[in-house]
Amino acid sequence: MIKDIPVAIDENLLRATVxxxxxxxxxxxxxxxxxxxxxxxxxxxxxxxxxxxxxxNLLGVFLPGYSVSPAGAWVGFAWGGLLGAISGAVVYRIYAxxxxxxxxxxxxxxxxxxxxxxxxxxxxxxxxxxxxxxxTGTGLLLATNWLVIRGAxxxxxxxxxxxxxLPGYSVSxxxxxxxxxxxxxxxxLVCVLASAIYNxxxxxxxxxxxx
Amino acid sequence: MxxxxxxxxxxxxxxxxxxxxxxxxxxxxxxxxxxAPPGVGIGPHLGVLGAYLPGYAVSWGGSIMGALYAxxxxxxxxxxxAVLWNLSHYxxxxxxxxxxxxxxxxxD
Numbered sequence: 001m002i003k004d005i006p007v008a009i010d011e012n013l014l015r016a017t018v019x020x021x022x023x024x025x026x027x028x029x030x031x032x033x034x035x036x037x038x039x040x041x042x043x044x045x046x047x048x049x050x051x052x053x054x055x056x057n058l059l060g061v062f063l064p065g066y067s068v069s070p071a072g073a074w075v076g077f078a079w080g081g082l083l084g085a086i087s088g089a090v091v092y093r094i095y096a097x098x099x100x101x102x103x104x105x106x107x108x109x110x111x112x113x114x115x116x117x118x119x120x121x122x123x124x125x126x127x128x129x130x131x132x133x134x135x136t137g138t139g140l141l142l143a144t145n146w147l148v149i150r151g152a153x154x155x156x157x158x159x160x161x162x163x164x165x166l167p168g169y170s171v172s173x174x175x176x177x178x179x180x181x182x183x184x185x186x187x188x189l190v191c192v193l194a195s196a197i198y199n200x201x202x203x204x205x206x207x208x209x210x211x
Numbered sequence: 212m213x214x215x216x217x218x219x220x221x222x223x224x225x226x227x228x229x230x231x232x233x234x235x236x237x238x239x240x241x242x243x244x245x246x247a248p249p250g251v252g253i254g255p256h257l258g259v260l261g262a263y264l265p266g267y268a269v270s271w272g273g274s275i276m277g278a279l280y281a282x283x284x285x286x287x288x289x290x291x292x293a294v295l296w297n298l299s300h301y302x303x304x305x306x307x308x309x310x311x312x313x314x315x316x317x318x319d
Contacts, residue, residue, distance in 0.1 A: 024299045027299065028292060028295045031295065032288070043263060047263065120218075165241060190230055194226045194227060197230070198222045198225070201219070
């Protein structure tokens with residue numbers, strides 16, 4: 001139960017904390033993004049197949065220099081790192097807009113002092129959903145319209161396959177808007193679900209450290 | 212507190228594993244439900260995942276296998292993410308404390 005008690009928060013400390021966490025979140029996201037693309041590329045090469053990385057090669061449309069090859073894998077690592085870092089920073093910045101309220105709620109709950117020592121991060125699903133949903137929706141909008149601007153809309157049957165999961169989506173301006181909205185909703189729901197599971201498991205483990 | 216509270220590694224692994232598993236399962240099931248014209252395979256593009264996930268196919272049985280694989284991949288990703296997040300904060304705190312000690316030594 002949230003108590004409506006005014007709580008003083010050190011704004012400078014909060015700002016510095018958000019800045020630090022944005023940097024760290026971007027770092028982790030960038031590292032994992034780059035590593036994921038690197039591993040997927042090398043996995044495609046190792047698998048051989050008639051056309052190694054047939055679909056992965058399509059990323060070269062959006063990531064100049066990327067291809068399913070040993071050299072391209074490292075270009076992909078750089079791109080994945082850069083895009084992951086930017087995405088991570090943006091997502092955390094949007095998410096952090098709710099931190100002030102979360103801290104105030106936590107403190108107003110009058111938790112015992114020692115509880116802070118062993119505090120485990122809880123995730124605010126709504127804020128994360130807004131951040132990630134906005135990011136992914138915007139990403140789909142930009143990627144689709146990049147194809148349209150390049151004049152490759154008719155030559156992008158693979159992008160059009162998204163219409164299986166995003167009814168109304170197509171490689172066109174109106175289709176990209178519909179797809180962006182649907183992507184936002186899906187990403188939002190995924191974040192709310194993931195954070196609900198995480199918070200429930202984390203709370204249970206905090207109450208019973210033996211598990 | 213909100214900055215330096217650690218992420219629960221197990222909880223994040225479970226959450227991401229669950230989300231990935233449900234995601235791939237639903238993606239497969241949606242294609243199966245939609246079906247395909249006679250003579251055309253269902254989900255030939257999603258089926259390419261079978262090259263990386265042995266046993267996965269766009270079929271009811273394959274969707275279960277895919278969910279298992281996705282759970283493992285999601286759990287691993289969540290585990291690594293939480294470990295990196297916590298580790299980066301620990302390193303930062305160690306550096307801050309070390310710097311404080313250093314300046315105190317210099318001041319003395």
